[in-house]
Amino acid sequence: DAGVTQTPRHEVAEKGQTIILKCEPVSGHNDLFWYRQTKIQGLELLSYFRSKSLMEDGGAFKDRFKAEMLNSSFSTLKIQPTEPKDSAVYLCASARGNQAPLFGEGTRLSVL
Amino acid sequence: QQQVRQSSQSLTVWEGETAILNCSYENSAFDYFPWYQQFPGEGPALLIAIRSVSDKKEDGRFTIFFNKREKNLSLHIKDSQPGDSATYFCAASASSGSWQLIFGSGTQLTVMP
Numbered sequence: 001d002a003g004v005t006q007t008p009r010h011e012v013a014e015k016g017q018t019i020i021l022k023c024e025p026v027s028g029h030n031d032l033f034w035y036r037q038t039k040i041q042g043l044e045l046l047s048y049f050r051s052k053s054l055m056e057d058g059g060a061f062k063d064r065f066k067a068e069m070l071n072s073s074f075s076t077l078k079i080q081p082t083e084p085k086d087s088a089v090y091l092c093a094s095a096r097g098n099q100a101p102l103f104g105e106g107t108r109l110s111v112l
Numbered sequence: 113q114q115q116v117r118q119s120s121q122s123l124t125v126w127e128g129e130t131a132i133l134n135c136s137y138e139n140s141a142f143d144y145f146p147w148y149q150q151f152p153g154e155g156p157a158l159l160i161a162i163r164s165v166s167d168k169k170e171d172g173r174f175t176i177f178f179n180k181r182e183k184n185l186s187l188h189i190k191d192s193q194p195g196d197s198a199t200y201f202c203a204a205s206a207s208s209g210s211w212q213l214i215f216g217s218g219t220q221l222t223v224m225p
Contacts, residue, residue, distance in 0.1 A: 043215040100146035103155035
């Protein structure tokens, strides 16, 4: 079985740009999560979908971050406009039932 | 406030020793506790998990000891190898309500050869 696939692996953006990160969950998983990982803040939940419905939108991340799940096998995370403080690793994870999520390799974003 | 706390940011052990990584939590509703292992440049990988109905879970060299009354748990890595050097995250979730994981800040383990 393929794991969680994230593209691109690396992204470099200028301040103010719009970037879109992509995620394909494990087939058959109905939970999908977007996390941001930094050394200072650790792993922070951005969004959580269950069966394509948004369950958690990450509170503090609402204004410039928008996650969507267009179908059960594809999700995007849009950051608009980007700021240097958004530089981090963005992780997508998926799960089935009450099992621990499986993570993708992540997208490392650098905002100049 | 930190709902899941890992007391050590870093831990160094010698090859062959047992590494013990500690974790505590605050929310009594938490009933599922996975541990993840992360190598640089990779996403976290699920290592082993325990539910609150058990007090011990073993998988090869990895064992979780769980104390519900004290709200703490530990991951024991027996016969540590240099290849075990990684960051280990304790996480917790509650099976009732919106299901999502709360992560600790991680413990960076170094196993010296």
